[in-house]
Amino acid sequence: MIARYILPWFGGVPAVWSTVQMFFQILLTAGYAYADWVSKPGYKRERWHILLLCLSVIGVLMLSVFWRSPITPSSDWKPSPEAIPVLEIVKLLMISVGLPYFLLASNSPLVQAWFHRLFPTQTAYRLYAISNIGSLLGLVSYPLLVEPLFTLPVQGWMWSIGYLCYVGFALWGTIKALQHRSATVIYPEIEASDRPIRLSWSDRLLWIGLAATASLFLLATTARITQEIAVVPFLWVLPLTIYLLSFIITFANERYYNRNIFLGIFIFSFLAVIWAVIGLATIPIIIQITIYSLCLFAVCMICHGELYRLRPQQSQLTTFYLLVSVGGALGGIFVTFVAPVIFKGYWEYPLGLVLAWLLFFLTTFHRSETGLKWQRLMLWAGLICAGFLMYLFISLDLESSVLLQRNFYAATRIKVLEPTNESSQRYVLVHGMTLHGVQYLDPEKRKLPTAYYSETSGVGLAINHHPRRRNGMRVGVLGLGIGTLAAYGLPDDVYRFYEINPDVIEIALGKGGYFSYLQDSSATIEVVLGDARLSLERELQESGSQNYHVLVLDVFSSDSIPVYLLNREAFALYLDHLAPDGIIAVHISNRHLDLVPVVWKLADHFSLHRLLIDDEGDNERAIRSRWFLLSRDESLLSIPELTTRARNMNGYTTSLPLWTDDYSNLLQIMR
Template sequence: MTPFAFTIFAGAFLLFLIQPLIGKFLLPLFGGAPGVWTTCLLFFQSLLLGGYLYAHLSTKWLSVRSQAILHLSLIVTAISLLPIAPPPGWKPDNLGDPTPQILSILLRTIGLPYLALAGTGPLLQHWFSRKHPDASPYRLYSLSNLGSLLALVSFPLFLEVQFNRKINAVLWGWGLVVYAISCVVCVKSFWRFTFESPSTSISRAPRNSNSAPLSLYQRLLWLLLPASASALLMATTNKICQDVAVVPLLWLLPLGLYLLSFIICFDNPLWYKRLPFYVLVMISWFGIQWLLTQGAGVSILVSVSILSSGLFLCCMVAHGELYRLKPLPSQLTEFYLSISAGGVLGGIFVAVIAPLVFHDYSEWRFGLLASGLLFLVVLARDLKQIKHPKLTFCVCVGLLIGLVTLCRTVWTANSNLEAVKVYESRNFYGRLTIEKSGDETTGQGCFRLIHGKTVHGMQFFRPSDNVPTLYYAEDSGVGLTFAALSQANRRVGVIGLGIGTLVTYGRPGDCFRYYEIDPEVIRLAKARFTCLANTTSKVEVSVGDARLSLTGESGQNFDLLVLDAFSSDAIPVHLLTREAFITYGRHLKTNGVIAVHISNHYLDLESVLINVAKHFDYRVLVVENGNLSKKWWVSPSTWVLLSRNESFMSDPNLEIASRPAKKYTASIPLWTDDFVSLFQIIKSEAAPVVNEFSLNQIAKANELCKRRDFAGAVEVYRHALREQPNAPELLNKLAWLLATSPNLSIRNGRDAALLAEKACELTHYQVAGPIETLGAAYAESGRFQEAIKMATKANILGAESGDVGLHPELLERYRLKKAVGR
């Protein structure tokens, strides 16, 4: 069994590894639009079905030896077509819908290898069942799903991190060679076996092949059960990743649970117990109903846990029932063909039909209810054949009640949310919503444009009240950039339209050129909002992916290029590679500025841009606005400004508002079209700690300071930081002591600066105390210009927040080049 097991595992691993790998080659070529990956998935599902059909027809029409010769020929031909990458220098044309071009290049680069690998599972299981008719081949199917799961997890967590896409393509090619060798070993084992023992089972049909014909009901369930699981997988993924939490790589969780249910159910029939799992499904439904009635008050962790549990339990029932309906090995390839066809049907419903029919993610509700109804039908039909009919009948009644209450809850919960929505649509690029807050009759309130979970723009009811809002406020990074730029005839490029908020900074003679990939965003910005209509500046809008558009345009000579292209709360990665910034540089004036909006809960994009700045010799300013003034129309934001314009970068307002680039951040390679890794920049820093332990240690150190035992206080703080290294208060207190201690012998400006910088980073440079301490540390180190900047910033923040514990007089000492107490 070992050669067959290894070959099936390797085939499944390579099959699922090639999917994200080829996607990395195509995304930069076609602009990184979500539709690129959707088209790839359509190709993968279709060719997977093609591979299963190839295996089924081969086993039906060809002898075992002919099957082996054909399959090995396909593999050898596939190896001859390596590497799996678009031809060097190949570029798509930008005419019309790119879908045909994507499908064409996929077919040319990975079509044959993918088809051969897709047919591996059913074909080799058929060979195994012919050679070992007394052994079940279905555990091999479980093993193939384990290989698929391992490939999906290993690519983003290891292979993508360690190697660029070209090296990964080469490694994949060598993996295909190893797979081919293992296929030869399998063929040799039964080929020699056939030659030496012509009377054995390999040369004849398996036992019980003349079994009763399959019923239409059984064949229908072979199709519908996997279809329900596939639809629920994709719908739940959409629900979790776009409606609940926009977390990078979170899509791995539902897909991993889906594959895990296959692994468990097909490994051993003892794992799936029908009635207990039906009861667990009902419990998960009640959990989902609770979640829907709670609105937005539930934490992300709880929401994701409930939705994922519901998906896993439904998949366990679907795949457990599917395993109960498994045929004899003689019908194995037809069984797998039906499973694949069901998966394609579920995928078509979610990926193709749902966006055309629904304005929101209603396919999740329909998928959930359809799955429950299917489970009820399956259980009810088997009532007379079950050992405990009364108990099963009670479970059926419970399922029916659960379905009715679930149906009522999912629709009433959804309708309750409509109170603030004035418009909703969904297309190829995602879901757009316009929400209203306040009373339109009094003019008090606003409209908001929301893409998924991200607010793209906000406008007051009265156009006369409109000022830059949200992340674009006057004290934000981009607001200060406009204030610092030359005020005459500015040419501004903006990647990402939203509602066009940035044109509120425009003046007569200015020109704003927007790049927007979603035509619906453009329509709504013009029809439902007034920023574009009311500006006195010239406005141009280019439809399509920004990078592709800029690549095809002559130099635009921008004074300012703004990157604000949100896609699931993160800038599409193909806009942050070395090649992308080469393109931006071609369109930028010599003294032009690039402003990148990196506000993000989960990704540390700052480290990516620091690498860009080093590579292209840009100066960097990071402007983090925490909205300490508490204006309700302003959102906290982080902007990174890149420029070689010394005059602009030395603007006093920008210098005061900016902070140093983070030192305690991920060390990653420069992103290129060949190498991008989200896993490396997922924020992992611990939350700042302020608790009873910290307060006790501070009190203890204060007592020592009162007794003039400053060295003892330093030791208390150092010991406390070994226990809690991310406690801003402890870091700040120790840094202040090392920078200002009356005992000059324990002063250490360098260590004080390092500690204060970490405290400032943990508090995002939005708390005046650590910033004042950092100024004192810089002064102690002789870095008076930086000390002046930090003291000024601390005084401004202190005035805004009402902090009365500061020392504004220190600013004057630093101007005189005097440290504290010296």
């Protein structure tokens, strides 16, 4: 919720989500460390907890006076252009939700420690399963109920009221725990047997390793199925649901985790993954998703089941949870920050399988268990298979690509289509399942616009038939790709591209000699590195309107559409940069999202004339595409070359609410 709120302030790039994620992961670890400190015997540290709870309430009440809600900062807190984004994000999160989240993070281990103190004959670990049920309910209810029904400020108030209710219960529980610390021991024989046993470093390292492997494999599986298998909105919810379910099952009762059964499931799914990787192009998507989901379930059940099997006595559960959170953070840090630097593709997936297999047998041999010969053979057989899978991932990626690279933003690759046909041979730039551009190698076809941008596409028609076509045009493009639209450039034109990914810019500018649209163009080419909305805001503030005759929005073809570029505030900015005789061309080709009602509602709000143009393409040079053309000037869209190609939208209406920075709902537009 808070990440969605500040997203437009920092451009909505993956770095925002990653920074927010790591902030909460680190604060979760800090909360667990704090819980471990509070629960230790000795000085009545619960008093500090009461103080912090009261301070958090004061903070919530004070912020509610100055902000739209206690956790949604006012516009005065927007970062300046010179600010360091990561530091600004951390500052905003610390001020808005830092202390409340810190206390919420400490709640689960603290409650379990106090439960054990009050009821030493009962197991407290089941409470961890219950807390994960709450997490799962929150995960599912937010996109299905909360986000579609309430704006972000209202969500902020709902959360704040819920937090104040939590503080009331937490104060009551803390006072009870404080009173019981001084009370007479009810079960002296249990207290004596439950005195802390010194934890070995092997136990500690296994806890961290198992938690890190499950976290790493969760993120690796999410990337695999959402970027390489199926580009479907909300598909990321499936892996996270499986991850939480494994915690719920394993920590609910020890008998729910049968080592032999889940080893068998792991081996079966492991081999199925190898089959899926080899036959990627021929296996139905639903079967692939099922295979990867089953493998994730097996890995998480093994990691979390072994964690529960290796759990310490209940008097040391806060230390246990602290090290589990450290492991989870390390897994996330590796995938988010380390893997993009050391890997060219999403190769942490087979690495996660190697680690899971290795850790399973390490825990089998642990604590003086017999290291049977068959177990050692299984260990080496599994490592060999996992190594083979890693070889498959790397070799298939490298063999199918002439260029493969990865950075913080994405893994991009360049492929060759029809390499044996000289007239049809062409390079394509792809990210996961999303196509970003196609260019022929044949010199006679090399300068032709292709894919979604051919002469018969909506954007091609808008540029070619604009009244200023021969008199010098200013064209702005949000999303560079390989720079295909530069093929329309004439000597007096200026084409200005906005792109967040520096690797994409290097490729479009000619790195490796694969694409040459920018170099071949007769127009003046300008490329702006950075988020498009932030860049446009900065330009408007510093130098005024860019006065674009055509402004192209080409960032909505994948499932992860940047909604902050398709709402009221964004379109108000686009219109500020549009010339009086300007056209906004919005590319809305999307297999899973129907963006027509979203753009239609925006056009209604700003009283824009509109045309919807569908181009069937020719399946080689031109790809099927859908474009919305919008303008203040009706005459620009009334020429026969456009109207004859436009879809008849007479009588079309939509009840979809207007999207804003405070409200958007992808569920309503899913096909």
